[in-house]
Amino acid sequence: MWACVWAAAVVWAAAGVRTGEAACTMAEFPCRSKQCISLDRYCDGRRDCDDNSDEPSGCSPCNRTYYGRVGATYRLHIPRPRRGTLPHFCQLTFIASGDTYGDLVQLSIEKFTLGRFVSHTAAGCPDGYMQIEELSRPLNSGYWCGTAWGHNVFYSETSAITVMLRVFNLTEDNANANPGAFSPQDDVMLGLSYRFLRKERAVLRYGAPYSPTYRGEDVPNTFCDKEFENCDKKNCKVQSPNFPGMYPRNLTCHFHVRQTRVPDGKVALIRVRQRNPHLIYIKDRNAPHLSRERKLQVGTGCHVLHDYLVAYDGNNTREAVLATLCKGGAPLSGITSSGPDLLLVFHASPFDFPFQDSPRRRTFGFELDVEVEFVDRESTAYIREGAACNYTVSSRGQRSGYVQSPVHSLLPNTTCWWRLLAGSTEVVWLYFLHYRHVHHPEMPEPAHCSNTLTITDGDALSEQPPVP
Numbered sequence: 242m243w244a245c246v247w248a249a250a251v252v253w254a255a256a257g258v259r260t261g262e263a264a265c266t267m268a269e270f271p272c273r274s275k276q277c278i279s280l281d282r283y284c285d286g287r288r289d290c291d292d293n294s295d296e297p298s299g300c301s302p303c304n305r306t307y308y309g310r311v312g313a314t315y316r317l318h319i320p321r322p323r324r325g326t327l328p329h330f331c332q333l334t335f336i337a338s339g340d341t342y343g344d345l346v347q348l349s350i351e352k353f354t355l356g357r358f359v360s361h362t363a364a365g366c367p368d369g370y371m372q373i374e375e376l377s378r379p380l381n382s383g384y385w386c387g388t389a390w391g392h393n394v395f396y397s398e399t400s401a402i403t404v405m406l407r408v409f410n411l412t413e414d415n416a417n418a419n420p421g422a423f424s425p426q427d428d429v430m431l432g433l434s435y436r437f438l439r440k441e442r443a444v445l446r447y448g449a450p451y452s453p454t455y456r457g458e459d460v461p462n463t464f465c466d467k468e469f470e471n472c473d474k475k476n477c478k479v480q481s482p483n484f485p486g487m488y489p490r491n492l493t494c495h496f497h498v499r500q501t502r503v504p505d506g507k508v509a510l511i512r513v514r515q516r517n518p519h520l521i522y523i524k525d526r527n528a529p530h531l532s533r534e535r536k537l538q539v540g541t542g543c544h545v546l547h548d549y550l551v552a553y554d555g556n557n558t559r560e561a562v563l564a565t566l567c568k569g570g571a572p573l574s575g576i577t578s579s580g581p582d583l584l585l586v587f588h589a590s591p592f593d594f595p596f597q598d599s600p601r602r603r604t605f606g607f608e609l610d611v612e613v614e615f616v617d618r619e620s621t622a623y624i625r626e627g628a629a630c631n632y633t634v635s636s637r638g639q640r641s642g643y644v645q646s647p648v649h650s651l652l653p654n655t656t657c658w659w660r661l662l663a664g665s666t667e668v669v670w671l672y673f674l675h676y677r678h679v680h681h682p683e684m685p686e687p688a689h690c691s692n693t694l695t696i697t698d699g700d701a702l703s704e705q706p707p708v709p
């Protein structure tokens with residue numbers, strides 16, 4: 242688990258000063274007095290080296306590179322720039338350099354107040370912003386500004402990240418513009434703790450050693466597109482970027498799930514679901530603590546200018562939209578394609594303020610389980626591509642059989658017809674082997690109880706053909 246080595250961390254941090262003959266490690270700053278102190282103690286306002294060489298006048302924790310040991314927690318406080326020093330630029334690089342220096346970087350934002358946040362879409366951070374860039378990933382220009390609330394954790398996908406802070410204007414803290422802003426005398430712009438993690442301990446992302454998670458193949462030259470193939474044989478999970486931490490801003494990620502191996506006579510359908518309500522949290526424009534609305538929203542409940550996930554019934558965005566999801570904190574009972582392709586597209590707005598609704602929340606973004614269901618090619622369990630949901634069974638062909646409703650997601654206002662045609666001297670008998678009305682708690686009222694089954698004695702179709 243991400244948090245289970247927490248206790249060990251504090252012990253090291255308390256012992257951050259070392260005196261010895263050996264050279265300092267890469268995680269340490271060498272004092273002129275031959276002591277070694279952890280890098281976060283450089284320019285933190287406290288004297289750690291006996292000769293005070295860790296606090297030279299005019300020093301800054303900015304524009305430095307930080308290394309550390311697995312199991313330790315380090316802290317940085319970046320002060321607010323002074324007037325007359327604008328525009329201000331501060332860059333912090335964190336490198337997990339393998340082995341005892343870890344594979345991944347964890348950043349916990351403890352304090353953040355940087356200008357005003359005015360919009361999710363355009364010019365949302367007029368006074369300045371924070372960006373987080375990762376080594377070997379394409380530049381992604383999402384921005385955070387305003388004031389942080391709650392518990393914000395970022396887990397790197399790669400071994401190195403750079404936090405960039407840019408300040409153009411110094412605004413006086415205004416209680417209305419920035420509710421909860423730290424008091425003006427608090428001159429910390431960014432307070433964070435950082436840790437270096439071993440990849441094998443990151444089980445929420447990569448799965449347990451006995452059941453590793455398959456996170457898809459990266460699509461080259463994209464920030465976060467993934468391809469998943471043949472998930473019937475793999476433990477496929479569709480995860481938001483940087484899961485289980487906060488995801489970057491300004492994203493459009495395509496997750497394409499495809500089944501190419503299909504048994505003879507079968508058709509593959511792709512399903513994504515999540516039974517654990519804690520593993521879906523797509524940030525909404527509304528601060529959830531204000532609205533107290535934490536359930537998963539579907540369709541019209543999502544605002545397309547903000548963060549949301551869309552499921553398409555096929556391999557491109559011209560296909561029918563099966564569902565649009567946002568918010569979270571509720572299980573997702575299942576979205577199923579009508580064929581072997583399902584495309585999920587995740588959007589995150591370019592501007593945001595670091596906000597999470599609950600200090601107890603430990604995961605951000607989403608993780609969806611992928612399942613593959615095989616149905617008989619000749620059955621009525623799916624709608625043929627390009628066809629309507631109409632089926633005809635005649636007693637001239639087969640005198641008995643079964644009909645089945647489609648097992649995939651149906652678009653709203655879909656009507657399926659099954660015409661059971663017997664000869665003029667025959668009657669039709671129906672037995673219900675299985676009847677289940679699936680409850681979709683995430684669907685808005687009244688959709689989750691508006692599905693009906695009507696049985697008509699006579700050929701309703703010949704009298705009143707359905708509208709195609």
Ligand SMILES: [Ca+2]
Pocket residue numbers: 282283284285286287288289290295296
């Ligand atoms: Ca110091």
